[in-house]
Amino acid sequence: MECIRIFCPATIANISCGFDVLGLALDGVGDEMIIRKTETPGIRITKISGQQLPLETDQNVAGVAAKALLKDYRYSGGIEIEIEKKIKPGSGIGSSAASAAGAVGGLNLLLGEPFSKHQLIPFAMQGEKLASGVAHADNVAPALLGGFTLVRSYDPLDVIKLNTPGQLHASIIHPQIEVKTADSRKILKTQISLKDGIRQWGNVGGLVAGLYTEDYDLISRSLEDYIVEPIRSMLIPGYDKLKAAAKEAGALGVGISGSGPSVFALSKGSDRAREVAKAFQEAYTTIAVPFEIHVSKINPEGIKILEQW
Amino acid sequence: MECIRIFCPATIANISCGFDVLGLALDGVGDEMIIRKTETPGIRITKISGQQLPLETDQNVAGVAAKALLKDYRYSGGIEIEIEKKIKPGSGIGSSAASAAGAVGGLNLLLGEPFSKHQLIPFAMQGEKLASGVAHADNVAPALLGGFTLVRSYDPLDVIKLNTPGQLHASIIHPQIEVKTADSRKILKTQISLKDGIRQWGNVGGLVAGLYTEDYDLISRSLEDYIVEPIRSMLIPGYDKLKAAAKEAGALGVGISGSGPSVFALSKGSDRAREVAKAFQEAYTTIAVPFEIHVSKINPEGIKILEQW
Numbered sequence: 001m002e003c004i005r006i007f008c009p010a011t012i013a014n015i016s017c018g019f020d021v022l023g024l025a026l027d028g029v030g031d032e033m034i035i036r037k038t039e040t041p042g043i044r045i046t047k048i049s050g051q052q053l054p055l056e057t058d059q060n061v062a063g064v065a066a067k068a069l070l071k072d073y074r075y076s077g078g079i080e081i082e083i084e085k086k087i088k089p090g091s092g093i094g095s096s097a098a099s100a101a102g103a104v105g106g107l108n109l110l111l112g113e114p115f116s117k118h119q120l121i122p123f124a125m126q127g128e129k130l131a132s133g134v135a136h137a138d139n140v141a142p143a144l145l146g147g148f149t150l151v152r153s154y155d156p157l158d159v160i161k162l163n164t165p166g167q168l169h170a171s172i173i174h175p176q177i178e179v180k181t182a183d184s185r186k187i188l189k190t191q192i193s194l195k196d197g198i199r200q201w202g203n204v205g206g207l208v209a210g211l212y213t214e215d216y217d218l219i220s221r222s223l224e225d226y227i228v229e230p231i232r233s234m235l236i237p238g239y240d241k242l243k244a245a246a247k248e249a250g251a252l253g254v255g256i257s258g259s260g261p262s263v264f265a266l267s268k269g270s271d272r273a274r275e276v277a278k279a280f281q282e283a284y285t286t287i288a289v290p291f292e293i294h295v296s297k298i299n300p301e302g303i304k305i306l307e308q309w
Numbered sequence: 310m311e312c313i314r315i316f317c318p319a320t321i322a323n324i325s326c327g328f329d330v331l332g333l334a335l336d337g338v339g340d341e342m343i344i345r346k347t348e349t350p351g352i353r354i355t356k357i358s359g360q361q362l363p364l365e366t367d368q369n370v371a372g373v374a375a376k377a378l379l380k381d382y383r384y385s386g387g388i389e390i391e392i393e394k395k396i397k398p399g400s401g402i403g404s405s406a407a408s409a410a411g412a413v414g415g416l417n418l419l420l421g422e423p424f425s426k427h428q429l430i431p432f433a434m435q436g437e438k439l440a441s442g443v444a445h446a447d448n449v450a451p452a453l454l455g456g457f458t459l460v461r462s463y464d465p466l467d468v469i470k471l472n473t474p475g476q477l478h479a480s481i482i483h484p485q486i487e488v489k490t491a492d493s494r495k496i497l498k499t500q501i502s503l504k505d506g507i508r509q510w511g512n513v514g515g516l517v518a519g520l521y522t523e524d525y526d527l528i529s530r531s532l533e534d535y536i537v538e539p540i541r542s543m544l545i546p547g548y549d550k551l552k553a554a555a556k557e558a559g560a561l562g563v564g565i566s567g568s569g570p571s572v573f574a575l576s577k578g579s580d581r582a583r584e585v586a587k588a589f590q591e592a593y594t595t596i597a598v599p600f601e602i603h604v605s606k607i608n609p610e611g612i613k614i615l616e617q618w
Contacts (some may be wrong), residue, residue: 016529020507022514150511150529152512152527153512162518188503189503192501198329199462201326201506201513202387202459202461203461205331205514205517206459206461206462206469208517209471218461266549
């Protein structure tokens with residue numbers, strides 16, 4: 001294989017109670033990337049369409065992630081990367097993670113899979129470090145592994161792919177305002193009450209149990225966040241309205257995607273997810289903020305090959 | 310059925326990362342209880358052996374729990390309860406919960422099971438309220454349901470029975486010192502760092518995932534407590550020594566049972582659990598505190614009928 005074209009999924013991190021530990025991959029939303037082997041050593045980003053992003057390898061998350069992989073692998077040739085950005089940077093659905101995970105996931109496939117998907121996570125995290133200053137894994141893990149993922153620990157890194165019930169679908173509204181990850185992190189309290197902590201880990205336990213037993217009611221009851229949502233939702237115009245409308249339309253749960261501004265809802269079945277998306281849309285008609293809507297099933301496999309030659 | 314003799318299991322609450330939400334039932338350690346129907350209305354505790362505990366219905370956890378059940382059920386007769394206490398009060402392995410759960414579990418069986426096991430939990434919690442001032446569910450839930458249980462929420466009460474891998478065994482050392490639940494609660498900080506909270510709910514997610522996938526390594530990695538153990542372990546003589554010895558002997562994880570002073574370890578297989586118990590014993594030879602040791606598999610069903618007539 002000399003060249004590969006791949007789909008790099010958008011992702012939802014945090015997922016209500018799972019702040020900093022849970023994430024999931026989307027199927028209908030993502031970037032595309034072409035990676036090809038070249039004889040000239042080095043990594044070159046030859047083209048980026050859809051967004052204005054740096055082509056310099058060391059300034060680009062895909063470049064940095066690919067470079068981290070090649071540092072650990074003997075390969076005398078070079079690679080060229082073309083990126084078709086469909087996920088808007090700053091949307092909160094893992095734009096940088098799609099590029100970082102796509103680069104290492106695609107490169108790994110091109111090289112004959114010398115690394116497992118789990119082994120790719122630390123390389124992709126280097127891309128996240130460039131993007132936000134923090135080498136977090138909660139978006140690159142689901143982008144690489146697919147489905148629901150749990151980052152149990154960073155030291156040592158321990159990422160678990162959880163079971164993903166087949167009927168789960170996501171509806172996402174992306175209000176086109178800028179919320180910087182660094183800013184949305186700054187407003188969080190560094191201390192929380194033990195009482196809220198207990199409720200939060202009770203819900204994480206319930207959500208994980210619900211994912212394994214495919215108990216949609218339990219998933220729904222567990223999708224509550226007592227720690228982060230009350231604070232970060234203040235940065236999202238009309239958040240309470242969106243949440244109420246989505247719940248009214250039958251969503252299992254609603255939360256902030258990553259550090260926002262996108263808001264996601266999970267539903268059982270694609271019909272319900274579309275109704276929830278419509279409720280999002282209607283709730284935003286009186287709010288003077290442009291927005292985009294996505295509806296997607298959960299992507300069970302992560303990075304996908306679209307073409308190879 | 311006019312009379313029933315039952316086994317009321319001891320239980321481990323908290324289970325490392327699962328402070329206030331997780332619990333499990335033991336198989337080899339527990340009380341016995343005889344409950345019989347009488348014609349004279351009312352609840353009478355006719356005999357308690359093994360411990361000095363009040364026979365007055367309103368002063369006894371079994372009496373109070375049984376009374377809570379009968380308040381919700383039309384029954385014109387009365388009942389008599391005999392309790393053979395084998396679990397020492399204040400041991401941290403659910404002595405009061407065994408009495409409370411036993412009373413309502415046994416009474417429900419005697420009455421032809423008008424309530425589901427889940428429905429019995431609030432009645433048993435009334436016994437806990439008498440014992441410690443707090444109507445907590447983390448011991449009565451596993452005592453009634455068996456296996457591993459998660460108290461996801463108290464308002465509304467939402468208890469989930471989790472999967473319990475068949476090879477899991479517990480080793481317990483009970484140092485015979487008094488640690489009052491109320492005291493061991495008082496020394497906890499009411500605020501925790503968000504960082505520790507995230508590590509804790511990452512581990513709860515990992516532990517629940519490990520229980521469903523029967524991944525003993527993941528269970529082991531997840532059995533860490535960053536919040537409560539560092540504080541409460543100070544009340545238990547030789548805690549660090551016990552923990553190190555059990556881990557050295559191959560335990561999957563070690564923690565404080567309930568609010569202590571008992572210390573538990575979980576192991577894969579009964580042989581390993583016995584070796585861990587031996588390690589507990591050896592670690593305590595130089596400590597001038599008398600102790601008891603228990604080894605038990607996890608009880609999958611909760612309250613068990615021993616005899617009925």
